[in-house]
Amino acid sequence: MSNTALQGRGKPQLRLRNMTDTNLLTMITIIVFVVMYLFAVIVLKKGFLKPQMLLNILNENAALIILSCGMSLVMITGGIDISVGGVTALVCTACAVYLDKQGGNVPMAILLAVGIGLAFGLVQGYLVAYLEIQPFIVTLAGMFFARGMTTIINTDPFNVAHPGFVALKGTRITVPFLGSYNKHGNYISAYIEIGVIVALLAAAVLFLVLKWTKTGRSFYAVGGNRQSALMLGVNVRRTVFLSHLFCGLLAGIGGFVYFMHVGSCAPSHASGAEMNAIASSIIGGTMLTGGVGNIIGTFFGVVSLALIQQIVSSVGLDQAWWTGITVAAMLCVFLVVQSVIISRRKKANLTAAAENTR
């Protein structure tokens, strides 16, 4: 047995087999993103080579990155949270009303956003983990509640005029060395918004937590097999509770980042954000069955989703429906490929195990 393992070390084929599902799926996502980007640069050319193009994708999707990180966390634990879009809309409206109509200040608004997110995470986590209600139903009710509360607070969309907030919204951080020259030879510096920093920070922290802390590993353990996690001494209920709590917290932060990006409130804000977050997580290699997933993959899932929309519109398919159809087609391809790969790997592992025991 040790002999075969030694032999296998040299061959790339076998090394692929030795990779964990998480790493394999993440690798596929990154490769697809790179191939797509290269295709865009070589075939379409229209400005895809400019760094600002990529940075704009980040600017547009900072909130989605944060929401998707939370979603991945819950999905790794084997649950789902479809309330994040609703929470985002609620945070936007609550903060907007607080800032403009009640004369609040920005730090308190941020606290308010985080508080709303935490409250949702707390209640949903308790219901899912300790009362053992299906996460789908709990968070569905959470979504309904958030969307309803949004309209109860305020129905008419408006732009926030609070000076401190407008200054925060307009803050642009220049990225050194990545600017480009326009037709007249003037240097245009590349920039990102504050939200991007928050998103990258959140993703990095979550990545580190998932990779190197005991709590982080227990998320994978619970998602992979609840029964064995319990037998290994993992506090399953607490882990599930924490996953929803973190997801709620991230939804609150993501909501504020979204709010910083759009600077307005409307009940229809972030509609479908939960499905986009789920789609990004899936494209990033997180499996809804739990136990498999990675924040880096999720990050690339979000940017791949944004990139394909960009490509579709610059190819000339500018009717609104093409976006929906291409995103769905991409999702479909990813899902089928993942499913085939995973089932083939399972079979291969089984035969390998059978050979080893022989």
Next chain:
Amino acid sequence: MTAKTTVKSGSFLSGLLRHQIVIPLAAILLLTLFNLIADPSFFRIKLGMTNAGNPVLTGNLITILDSGSELAILAIGMTLVTAASGGQDISVGAAIAISGSVILRILCGPPGAYSGELQAPIFVAFLAACAVSMIFGAFNGSLVAFFRIQPMVATLILFTAGRSIAAWINNNKLPIISDDRFSYYGGYLPGVPIPTPFFIAVICFVITWAILKFTNLGLYVQSVGINEKTSRLNGLNPELIKFATYVLLGLCVAVSGFIKVSRVSTLNYSVIAKDIEMDAILAVALGGNALSGGKFSMSASVLGAYVLQYLTTTLYKFHVKPESLSAYKAVVVILLVILSAPAVREKLSSLVKKLHSPASSAGQSA
């Protein structure tokens, strides 16, 4: 003897409490009580006349029966899908948009060509919608059954693409059908005072009930949902059964899409049947069915659908804004779900026992 009867009634009560239909029934009872106390005129039914001189019944109860129909029809299919695959189809709203779009395309001909005259019989349009919806159902079903993708994720594909496809079929045009015959299916048949959608829902329910009663489909679906491996060992084909439930759901989608389009004689691709997938799943959950598959009760789901509509109508009655409806709905749903959660139920039943045991022991000593 008295002790005996109390024990018996207790076991009967607990037996009833254990049956899942008790959840929607209790909800109906609660809502009815609430309405009776708040405003008994809620239950008034009037016989009116339409402009054309047809008798129609109006009243809140009729509204519930009328507008709950699409949801009830969807709940039928959703129950089967949930039971067999242990997951839910979240694409039904988008699929309704597609089937509605197909109906318009067939009835009005190519985009922009409609001149007020139906281009095809309504029946043909309905059949076409059924066929298309079943194809999309088959697409979902094959992803779930053969590629073993989680149902919610697999149907996320059609959820994302559905409304886009619907807009694409009619080139984003919204023809309005001005034929009276078409509006019968979402309104009233001449001379019949009860809205047609209710009849359609009843027909769908009876047909499915008969199929479940006289064939083994129900048993097969349950056994696949409870344990796929053992049902395979017993000679069933789990993939095929899962696949079949999704195709059946496609049929249900076509029927409710037909009603939806007939109600307004046109459709708005981005708004039609919005969030109905969530309501349909809620109906199944309110019916006490486990969303993880296995045992199911069709009638409980259908009742659950009407409970949701009952709740909606009640809230409208109290002048809740349509946009804010979902918040109240969420509170009620959470309360219901908490009460029906196994952990809470256990605690409640132990509490009941505690209350019961000193009383019964006192009765025996007396």
